[in-house]
Amino acid sequence: MAKIIVKTERYSYPITIDTGLIHNLASFLPLKANDQVMLVTNQTLAPLYLKSLLITLEGNGIKVDQVVLPDGEQYKSLTGLEQIFAALSEKFHGRDTTLIALGGGVIGDLTGFAAACYQRGVRFIQVPTTLLAQVDAAIGGKTAINHAMSKNMIGAFHQPISVVIDLDFLQTLPKSEFISGLAEVIKYAIALDSDFFVWLENNIEDLLARDTTALRYCIRRCCELKAGIVAIDEREENGQRALLNLGHTYGHAIEVAMGYGTWSHGQAVAAGMVMAAETAKLLGQFATADIERIKVLLLRAGLPTHGPDTMTAESYLPYMQRDKKVLAGELRLILPTGIGQSEIRSGIPSHIVIKAIKHSQIS
Amino acid sequence: MAKIIVKTERYSYPITIDTGLIHNLASFLPLKANDQVMLVTNQTLAPLYLKSLLITLEGNGIKVDQVVLPDGEQYKSLTGLEQIFAALSEKFHGRDTTLIALGGGVIGDLTGFAAACYQRGVRFIQVPTTLLAQVDAAIGGKTAINHAMSKNMIGAFHQPISVVIDLDFLQTLPKSEFISGLAEVIKYAIALDSDFFVWLENNIEDLLARDTTALRYCIRRCCELKAGIVAIDEREENGQRALLNLGHTYGHAIEVAMGYGTWSHGQAVAAGMVMAAETAKLLGQFATADIERIKVLLLRAGLPTHGPDTMTAESYLPYMQRDKKVLAGELRLILPTGIGQSEIRSGIPSHIVIKAIKHSQIS
Structure with a gap:
């Protein structure tokens, strides 16, 4: 226990x-x-x-x-x-x-x-x-x-x-729901813990087989990371807790645009994390090789690496601006700065976001 | 200011x-x-x-x-x-x-x-x-x-x-609403501050005439009392803030039984405070003379001193037990222990409460 x-x-x-x-x-x-x-x-x-x-x-x-x-x-x-x-x-x-x-x-x-x-x-x-x-x-x-x-x-x-x-x-748990949860697991690793990302790269198949030992470690690590964040920023006031929303602003756009439940939360977040990584890359703070590592892990987990084909890159914006993480009308996103680290970044021009979403769709 | x-x-x-x-x-x-x-x-x-x-x-x-x-x-x-x-x-x-x-x-x-x-x-x-x-x-x-x-x-x-x-x-403010507010003013005095009760006895006519000087003092004193309570018991956890509910459990019964708005909140609380005082008297902790002082002040303020004639004493109980101040099904009331002081009292038998309500009706 x-x-x-x-x-x-x-x-x-x-x-x-x-x-x-x-x-x-x-x-x-x-x-x-x-x-x-x-x-x-x-x-x-x-x-x-x-x-x-x-x-x-x-x-x-x-x-x-x-x-x-x-x-x-x-x-x-x-x-x-x-x-x-x-x-x-x-x-x-x-x-x-x-x-x-x-x-x-x-x-x-x-x-x-x-x-x-x-x-x-x-x-x-x-x-x-x-x-x-x-x-x-x-x-x-x-x-x-x-x-x-x-x-x-x-x-x-x-x-x-x-x-x-x-x-x-x-x-x-139905397989699709299990896989949806893996997106949040991978989110912790990208946002906060590069060692855990490596552990996931080494153990993703055991997780998918729902091996109890692997599950126990994985869930414990995620809970420790979450508890650590909650202890320093319970009410999402100083920017720490917001890091856990990596990929979520893009993902919410997918969930809302497609209608709740059409894409699972995890699928939407998975695609959103790639978009966040592409945005970070366009801003010069994320390596192409790391985007590839993320995409490979998501694919091995059975998760998507881009949004629905029916959504244009431009169509994300109205939903993203409506998202509750928007402050005073300004586009504010959680972006990775490497595998295992991330930051809140404000004032991101919408054309960069659109370009990043397009990159995620074609690559 | x-x-x-x-x-x-x-x-x-x-x-x-x-x-x-x-x-x-x-x-x-x-x-x-x-x-x-x-x-x-x-x-x-x-x-x-x-x-x-x-x-x-x-x-x-x-x-x-x-x-x-x-x-x-x-x-x-x-x-x-x-x-x-x-x-x-x-x-x-x-x-x-x-x-x-x-x-x-x-x-x-x-x-x-x-x-x-x-x-x-x-x-x-x-x-x-x-x-x-x-x-x-x-x-x-x-x-x-x-x-x-x-x-x-x-x-x-x-x-x-x-x-x-x-x-x-x-x-x-319509006269009826102003008078309704005076019930809460009088509540502060009974529950917490005997000097303020005396001030009200001396100044109730100026208040009713809405004299600015009297209003300013009265409101300031109530706000000070409220701020003092909030500072020591913000979430009604240690029994201090609950004292401000004096008369309210009885009063809620009137408001709900008669239908919201039939009796004003203040009228219901006024009658409820007399019932609370009668209950305290039956429990041997409140003097008849103080009940009279309360009733005289309420009457001078234009407030009732008993509940609606159409409600029997017994009919209060189901509403009072439904009140959110009930803990684990036990009847728990705020009762005065004198003018200017009050306490939470648990385990009050329902027959005492019924008798007290009857006393308020006939006296």
Whole structure:
């Protein structure tokens, strides 16, 4: 078992990584008998894991109510939120309730935001079931729902009291979702850790085979990197946490332009990271050979290295300018400055970005 | 001009109290030329004050967009919130935008919550226009909307960057709303400050005549008391801030049972404070003579001293148990222990509460 402590402004909390965690109440400390819990999950996960989790919780005297939402990004919305509030209100959940998010990024972000707002903030526990959520979304207290044209436009910083990463979930994860998570894994390596990039180059096949030892190391390393960033920039104020958005501004454009869910988040981020690298290269701060290393690793992971053929380079811009990382109308991007290092760069002319996207499409 | 500093976990901010403040950009510091602002107000206030405020802001080069909602508590809801988000999104407001709430508690709570959630938190300035908002709602960062059966069920702690209290607003405030605000003023005195209670006994007629000198002292004292509480218990965690809910659990029952707006918040709180005092008396911690002093002051202020005739004492309980101040199903109330002091008391049997409400009805 690996335990990583996330230090935040108001308190610290553990990330626990192991197999078999959902069968053991100790994974869910400080929950105890007679505590009230609202478990939020979706219709895909409920048949697989809900019963096991209920046995662990109810078997130890915890009072559990449930919200089972349909599966899909479209429930990460005011509508999905409203369903959780209705359940909390109908079942008379008080300020001392604990929400448990059993699911991927959609369930985690939505449940976390519900916990942030219900009675101005109640406790919640993240039980991420996808690779993407285990290495990224479930850690660090960013919660949100989508609104109109933009992802994560409405949200809060609200830290969980615990993150329970059960590696067993990954064995039932659809291949496409597993691969989508690998994009965020590769993002950590490009943005922050060149040694981890080399480790990925050496171990990508074991990861794809979902070897437990490889998964354990990989997830632990990502969680350590994330916890390190959260400790120094919990609210994305000093530029450190923003580095984790590498590739995301370009990627959001793809996700929104194509319609949520057409391209997976990971596919969009993968293509976005190549675009970011091409942009950095045009600005004279990134080597062609490193772009090739990134593309080779993405391809080995089963990820794309360019955006959808139906999108012109010019069509990205309106979506990128709408992105919430835009400050006062100026285009501001996270760009790599080498494998394992990155920076925020402001005032990038749009023609450079368009040229970089074109380079990613043709090369 | 009076200036009071509110010290919170993350930063301090000023409350400025004076006449004529909305005509002076200095009241809205740190806003400056080219800043982006979303001004939220309602259809009652817009014809009275919007133009003056726009002259001050736009005349100094600030870019202002507006949301003008219909007047009423029913817009303190997900629907009202959605209108603000839509405007922010349509007008491409970024993370550096500032929301300005020009209005009473409804506009302030709603706008504050929108500011708390939009892009996970943007700046906002409170410009409270009612007595209730000037002495209470606009200060201290409690933001919320109503949900289904319960008031303020969904919200956040999100501090404004400034509170601009222009005493001129009070001259156009309808009498019923002014009197509603006096209930919160009297609440501060009963809960926290016996000298202020005596001051109110000596000056209530000047207040009712809206004498500027009396208003200035009264509002300043309430803001000082509120700022003192917020500094030691920003998130209502250690029991200090909860004292400001004196009378509110009973009062919420009236507001919800009668339908929002049938009884004003202040009328409900006034009756609730008498019920709280009667409860405290039954528990042997409050003198009959002090109940009389409270009732006399409330009556002089034009406020009720008991609940609606159509509500039986028993009918309060379901609403009070649904109140968000209930912990683990146990009835927990703020009760006075004398004029100027109060405490949180747990485990109060419901028959005592019913008896106390009956006493308030017949005496």
